[in-house]
Amino acid sequence: MLSNRQLLVLQVIIDEFIHTAQPIGSRAISKKDEVSFSSATIRNEMADLEEMGFIEKTHSSSGRVPSEKGYRFYVDHLLSPFRLSNTDVDIISDAFAKGMIEFEQVVQKSAKVLSDLTNYTSIILGPEVFDTKLKQLQIISLSNQTAVAILVTNTGHVEHRSFSVPANIQSSDLEKLVNILNDRLVGVPIVQLHEKLSDELTHLLHKYTSDFDAAYHYLKGALFDQQSVQLYVGGKTNILMQPEFKDVEKIRSLYSIIEQEEEMAELLRSNKDGMNIMIGHENKIDAMQDCSLITATYSLGDQQMGTIALLGPTRMEYSRVISLVNMLSKQLTNTFHSWY
Template sequence: MLSERQQLILRMIVEDYVHSAEPVGSRTISKRSEVSFSPATIRNEMADLEEMGYLEQPHTSAGRIPSQKGYRFYVDHLLHPFRLTPQELFQLKKIYVDKIDAMERVVQQTAQILSSLTNYTALVLGPQVHENKLKHLQLIPLSDRTAVAIIVTDTGHVENKKVTVPEGISPDEISRFVAILNDKMRDVPLQHVKSKLYSEIMSELNRYMNQFEGVMSLLDQIVEVEQEDRVYLGGTTNILNQPEFRDVEKLRPLLDMLEKNRTVFQLLSQQDTPGIQVRIGLENDLEQLKDCSVITATYHIDGKVAGTVGVLGPTRMEYRRVIGVMQQLTELLSDLLTRLHR
């Protein structure tokens, strides 16, 4: 365990480097009001911290910068989460109250809000769409074998998808099927529609449908939701403002990754427990993130984990502010989504 003096020096180096992006020297630390020891003592402690792996020394500078081990110690032991000012908190609440009135728009807006509050790239995984309840279904024929299904859920989510109509199903049968769904399946979670059809109204369907299996195949297409559609990004270009990523060759793999919803979905899906999780540099599984930190936090609906918000930035991230903002934002988001869900 580090001594109190070593912890103080490490904390100051991390916080100074986060703001300046320049290596930190002993003279800079000695000028801080809370420091009462000499530059020589600081240099000795910095050398020890470097030897233990908490600091690194760029070849071109006499100053030190935090290592990934140093950032991890800072996050785990030295960080006190930032609190939004009353004015910032008021503005955040006002955005949610004034601009959003349905769950999907809440989640989309959250990505923009989070990126603007942190100045990093925000990643948001929307609630499990299959938990949403069916409010209305419409099926619009495009040809004999194709149609567009429009699903409206209780949360305001609208899903449009092209489906293939199995051979032998007439337009009249499709109309009867849609009418039955809208009449009998209203307020049933999408993931339970098929099982409820089988258990409760199978006989009714058999009575009206000549192509029962074909109709159930059509239903599978309608209620299947691509998980990647739940990914929302905010402030993607914020990464361009970081000195670490001014090298285009270093930046390109990261931007390519952000364009792939499946990859971002998998990144956010790694967290399935409540609370905040910080992954620094090589703690991330993806090679593109070896120089990045990813902070994720879960939000809830009626006390159950519903989705994840995340912030992606350089390892030289302002951890204190980001963690504090995410704690407060996810609390507000959980409260709002719970109210919308009821």
């Protein structure tokens, strides 16, 4: 395979390019302390590395730039275990130090910390609701015609929705309905809630007046209309600071992808457990072909819960970034674990 010297040269090229975003020439490499060969020797090695597809020229007499295959090799074989700086560790610890209780809060904070530390864009797929159970259902009348339905889960998640109450339904009817629903549904996993609500209760409700039917209809609409994906994005504008995105068109296409929450969620969900690194064209999505996407799952117990991701240019500070994503996913897992 690759000689030690070739490994060294490749490593230097990628390390350097990651920081300067400029093609690297043989002379620059030979001047590095850890390299003790002349530029001519380096040139030979570089020609070989290019032939093998690990590096590329931008034009016939330019320095070399890592190819996607180069990056892939780099993350697979050349990454030395990276020690996060104390400040990095401190910042993350601090973020988790304050007693946070809500999923949303924790995840939001994580997204912010991750994007701030990396200057890339973080995307976190919020905790999926596999294990989440209904804690309480409430309906509060606001006026004769309006009411707000509130759903609380055992994880502290609160979902609410206002709806208009048809004239023929009394607020006392609603109360009764809610009582029945609470009796039957508290403790039911959220994912089964819709089903349970339909299956078990439809006939039960029919025992009572037909008003319940209408009420049920409205309530269902109120609670299950919007299946909201929990996607938290941090540092969206960090993309603008990367030199590879000085083209407004690129930025636009990337933003429009990120904003398609359903697709992004699907993309993140599709990753396997643990850490995943997608480099350039390994990403299916067109607008991401100049980007790398690093994902890691976090979990509650043995249930996978969500995904934490970082989106940046292929020229990414992989070693540090991987450690950060790793640490954050562990922190999330720990935090959630400590709650139950």
